Amino acid sequence: MKEFLFSLVRSLPYPARGRNVAREYLQARILGSLQRSGAMIPLAFQGGTALRFLFSIPRFSEDLDFALERPEAGYDLRGWLKDVERTFAAEGYQVGIKVGDRRAVHSAFIRFYGLPYELELSRQPGEAFSVKIEVDTLPPAGAGLATTLVRRYETLQLQHHDRASLLAGKLHAVLQRPYAKGRDIYDLVWYLSDPEWPPPNLVLLRNALAQTGWTEPDAAAVNWREALLERLRGLDWERLLADARPFLECPEDRRLLTRENLERVVI
Numbered sequence: 001m002k003e004f005l006f007s008l009v010r011s012l013p014y015p016a017r018g019r020n021v022a023r024e025y026l027q028a029r030i031l032g033s034l035q036r037s038g039a040m041i042p043l044a045f046q047g048g049t050a051l052r053f054l055f056s057i058p059r060f061s062e063d064l065d066f067a068l069e070r071p072e073a074g075y076d077l078r079g080w081l082k083d084v085e086r087t088f089a090a091e092g093y094q095v096g097i098k099v100g101d102r103r104a105v106h107s108a109f110i111r112f113y114g115l116p117y118e119l120e121l122s123r124q125p126g127e128a129f130s131v132k133i134e135v136d137t138l139p140p141a142g143a144g145l146a147t148t149l150v151r152r153y154e155t156l157q158l159q160h161h162d163r164a165s166l167l168a169g170k171l172h173a174v175l176q177r178p179y180a181k182g183r184d185i186y187d188l189v190w191y192l193s194d195p196e197w198p199p200p201n202l203v204l205l206r207n208a209l210a211q212t213g214w215t216e217p218d219a220a221a222v223n224w225r226e227a228l229l230e231r232l233r234g235l236d237w238e239r240l241l242a243d244a245r246p247f248l249e250c251p252e253d254r255r256l257l258t259r260e261n262l263e264r265v266v267i
Helices: 002-010 015-036 048-055 077-089 163-176 182-192 202-211 224-232 237-247 251-256 259-266
Strands: 043-046 064-068 095-100 105-113 128-136 145-152 154-161
Touching (some): 002 015, 015 105, 015 154, 043 048, 048 145, 048 182, 077 095, 077 105, 154 163, 163 202, 163 224, 182 251, 182 259, 224 259, 237 251
Parallel strands (some): 043 154, 064 128
Antiparallel strands (some): 095 105, 105 128
């Protein structure tokens, strides 16, 4: 399996994409291990990487984000990560895992030491690839769930937030994140330009805003379109482009990331 990753990176017509493709392969393998350990019963996949795996959004993503939607089914992040570590170690990877589980959002970094150097993507022998996992163990109520079978390096049966709930999660991130991320703005243009994508799950959005301290106006009455347009005012669009550019599958898509385009799809 490690040899497949080497051949995958070497076959790329654009070596600059090697890091994104290698990380995505590792993400798929981690998801496969989590699935086999039973993690996808209590957890629901969400966030940008979920968009990539489930709906093929044309941008790469860094983290694996989950919500603990069915705690009664059992939750054992450390045990699941031990299975991940054993899977990769058996294939010759040098793996280290660091877990932080003292807050409501549990996090883990899975590091693959020396892999960028082995793949000829770095000149530093000690550099590591890192995949971050986050699990919201107290997610806001109201998410809809779905299960999808996808093939991306492995056959994966993924429980995830449904389409309306995924959009609500992205809106919450944009409205409440203390700093704007170009990747989030790109995702919104992608979501809102699809006439068949359902409107956001407002129950989930309003619960999420209330949970994170939204006060003006009251979260229960927030108009997401007005709030989003207000959030867009004053953003540094050059900085947004710089954030999104390294993750775009097609570099020309950066031209879509404009205030005018986003306002057009919001209104």
